[in-house]
Amino acid sequence: MTSSVGVDRVLEPVGVLPQAAWRLDASPAIREDEVRVRVERLNLDAASFRQLSEKHGGDGDAVRAEVLEIVGARGKMHNPVTGSGGMLIGVVEEVGPSSPLGVKAGDRVATLVSLTLTPLRITDALRNWDGRSEQAPAEGTAILFGRSIVGVLPDDLAPELALAVYDVCGAPALTDRIVAEYEHPRVVVLGGAGKSGSLALAAARMAGARTVGIVRNTDEADLLRAAGVADEVAIADARNPVEVAAAVGEPATITVVCVDVPGCEHGAILATAPGGTVIFFSMATSFPAAALGAEGLAADVTMLIGNGYVPGHAEFAVDLLRRVPAVRSLFEARLAGD
Amino acid sequence: MTSSVGVDRVLEPVGVLPQAAWRLDASPAIREDEVRVRVERLNLDAASFRQLSEKHGGDGDAVRAEVLEIVGARGKMHNPVTGSGGMLIGVVEEVGPSSPLGVKAGDRVATLVSLTLTPLRITDALRNWDGRSEQAPAEGTAILFGRSIVGVLPDDLAPELALAVYDVCGAPALTDRIVAEYEHPRVVVLGGAGKSGSLALAAARMAGARTVGIVRNTDEADLLRAAGVADEVAIADARNPVEVAAAVGEPATITVVCVDVPGCEHGAILATAPGGTVIFFSMATSFPAAALGAEGLAADVTMLIGNGYVPGHAEFAVDLLRRVPAVRSLFEARLAGD
Numbered sequence: 001m002t003s004s005v006g007v008d009r010v011l012e013p014v015g016v017l018p019q020a021a022w023r024l025d026a027s028p029a030i031r032e033d034e035v036r037v038r039v040e041r042l043n044l045d046a047a048s049f050r051q052l053s054e055k056h057g058g059d060g061d062a063v064r065a066e067v068l069e070i071v072g073a074r075g076k077m078h079n080p081v082t083g084s085g086g087m088l089i090g091v092v093e094e095v096g097p098s099s100p101l102g103v104k105a106g107d108r109v110a111t112l113v114s115l116t117l118t119p120l121r122i123t124d125a126l127r128n129w130d131g132r133s134e135q136a137p138a139e140g141t142a143i144l145f146g147r148s149i150v151g152v153l154p155d156d157l158a159p160e161l162a163l164a165v166y167d168v169c170g171a172p173a174l175t176d177r178i179v180a181e182y183e184h185p186r187v188v189v190l191g192g193a194g195k196s197g198s199l200a201l202a203a204a205r206m207a208g209a210r211t212v213g214i215v216r217n218t219d220e221a222d223l224l225r226a227a228g229v230a231d232e233v234a235i236a237d238a239r240n241p242v243e244v245a246a247a248v249g250e251p252a253t254i255t256v257v258c259v260d261v262p263g264c265e266h267g268a269i270l271a272t273a274p275g276g277t278v279i280f281f282s283m284a285t286s287f288p289a290a291a292l293g294a295e296g297l298a299a300d301v302t303m304l305i306g307n308g309y310v311p312g313h314a315e316f317a318v319d320l321l322r323r324v325p326a327v328r329s330l331f332e333a334r335l336a337g338d
Numbered sequence: 339m340t341s342s343v344g345v346d347r348v349l350e351p352v353g354v355l356p357q358a359a360w361r362l363d364a365s366p367a368i369r370e371d372e373v374r375v376r377v378e379r380l381n382l383d384a385a386s387f388r389q390l391s392e393k394h395g396g397d398g399d400a401v402r403a404e405v406l407e408i409v410g411a412r413g414k415m416h417n418p419v420t421g422s423g424g425m426l427i428g429v430v431e432e433v434g435p436s437s438p439l440g441v442k443a444g445d446r447v448a449t450l451v452s453l454t455l456t457p458l459r460i461t462d463a464l465r466n467w468d469g470r471s472e473q474a475p476a477e478g479t480a481i482l483f484g485r486s487i488v489g490v491l492p493d494d495l496a497p498e499l500a501l502a503v504y505d506v507c508g509a510p511a512l513t514d515r516i517v518a519e520y521e522h523p524r525v526v527v528l529g530g531a532g533k534s535g536s537l538a539l540a541a542a543r544m545a546g547a548r549t550v551g552i553v554r555n556t557d558e559a560d561l562l563r564a565a566g567v568a569d570e571v572a573i574a575d576a577r578n579p580v581e582v583a584a585a586v587g588e589p590a591t592i593t594v595v596c597v598d599v600p601g602c603e604h605g606a607i608l609a610t611a612p613g614g615t616v617i618f619f620s621m622a623t624s625f626p627a628a629a630l631g632a633e634g635l636a637a638d639v640t641m642l643i644g645n646g647y648v649p650g651h652a653e654f655a656v657d658l659l660r661r662v663p664a665v666r667s668l669f670e671a672r673l674a675g676d
């Protein structure tokens with residue numbers, strides 16, 4: 001077990017898992033159960049990219065320089081401020097003899113584990129990236145451990161599109177699972193017009209729930225209405241609990257938080273009915289704000305940390321995209337707008 | 339709804355709930371649905387007290403000064419570093435005509451909502467507190483909103499003991515609820531000899547689970563064995579995932595994290611069987627570390643943010659203490675050792 005989760009790759013501090021490590025050994029020689037991938041593209045996590053972009057006032061060169069500095073210092077793309085990473089796509093270069101991942105050299109794959117634990121070396125100084133979008137063309141190598149998750153890219157989706165879907169594929173799968181625990185639930189998604197939000201809405205709708213999308217402005221409302229996955233669409237600032245509760249109206253059975261800004265915990269809790277569930281998918285979620293907020297509101301709600309892994313999540317999300325063309329269009333529009 | 343959750347008491351930033359606010363209006367005049375309590379004792383949250391004590395190298399005077407500074411600046415005892423607070427006991431002084439809380443002037447009560455959202459004024463400069471324990475005798479006033487939780491103190495428990503139990507009473511109640519979702523679960527509690535940990539073990543045992551307590555050293559192991567609530571007791575550093583998984587052995591159905599130090603997320607996830615549940619009660623839990631850690635380990639586990647409120651939680655915890663005298667002794671020993 002020890003080697004399969006990458007403990008051997010941890011340089012400091014010793015004894016922690018790769019995600020918790022400050023620095024990893026990203027050297028390209030693989031262990032028995034590892035896989036080496038030739039990197040083609042990084043997809044930075046939305047919270048991480050937003051933090052970097054805001055810090056540098058939208059200066060793409062400065063964002064690129066800081067990403068290179070982080071990867072150089074840590075051996076992984078692990079934003080020290082947001083604690084988040086992202087994913088990558090590439091081509092399998094070498095597979096260790098005891099790797100259980102089921103891939104072979106030449107497969108084009110997306111890594112479905114976070115960049116925060118993936119040993120990464122960049123060799124092209126990211127020269128083909130302008131630092132102005134989450135998707136960064138890159139050359140270099142990445143390492144996958146024995147216990148990992150990787151998806152071979154589907155033939156009918158552009159790699160950029162598949163990557164964007166895989167990045168958030170935990171959200172629809174977990175939403176689907178929780179919807180099945182209730183009878184006729186009303187599902188509210190904060191950030192319903194975003195990538196994880198629109199897929200969560202599509203999953204809830206497919207599972208038979210009534211769906212409500214909360215968005216921040218009329219442009220997003222139009223986008224979401226066009227996608228046809230929300231029975232109702234309303235506008236509210238997700239950071240304003242009173243505004244959120246008013247926009248939601250009848251309390252939600254399940255509230256899914258897909259807004260990647262801090263401070264959305266209390267609105268989600270206030271909008272949820274007693275006995276309901278809040279699923280937090282935003283990496284900007286504050287654990288104490290959620291825990292103490294629910295207590296302070298005397299709110300008997302189940303609060304879930306959105307686990308990025310649910311068995312079969314990648315296939316489930318790709319299937320949703322195929323079955324709901326409007327959601328696919330929404331993703332493609334977001335990619336074009338990047 | 340707006341006034342009953344205390345929005346009127348928020349001075350900055352406007353529009354957030356009291357827990358998220360930087361500063362509250364702690365003035366003693368009450369609104370229609372509020373209750374004013376004459377404070378007798380504060381019980382600082384363990385993570386908060388530890389942070390303050392470590393920052394000041396155990397200097398009690400410096401800890402006291404910083405607590406006074408925080409309460410003076412924020413109108414509440416909300417540690418800006420840990421994000422946590424604690425609770426208080428006192429005597430009800432005045433009850434607004436439309437308060438739904440069911441208390442009357444003269445009742446000795448414990449507040450069951452966090453100090454991070456409770457308007458608080460201290461008038462005695464905490465002169466009877468040495469700054470060396472979590473329990474601080476105090477004079478002043480606190481405000482309870484319409485939507486709040488308050489417990490009248492039981493006659494058969496010392497106020498200090500009741501307060502210590504109420505402070506962690508969400509843990510046994512939620513553990514009991516989750517145990518009921520599984521058949522013959524094996525419940526592992528990290529920090530099993532602590533206050534929330536021992537009550538969680540007692541609740542799991544009462545509900546029919548097999549119980550395992552993980553503690554940090556032989557002293558704690560002896561304490562926990564004497565309490566008789568754990569079928570097995572093992573020693574491990576909760577921050578070391580490999581050590582935790584080895585100490586737990588057969589993977590847990592439910593893992594409850596009651597260790598108030600950062601970095602325990604990965605061990606808890608690694609120790610839990612697929613399909614199992616991790617309940618995080620420590621305010622030191624990192625949301626991204628848990629979310630990305632589970633993904634990185636391809637761990638199909640449900641991760642719960644420990645909600646401090648479950649209906650009936652205070653009575654449930656006091657009842658456990660009455661039924662398991664050894665847990666009561668453990669609490670009394672911890673209070674005496676403070």
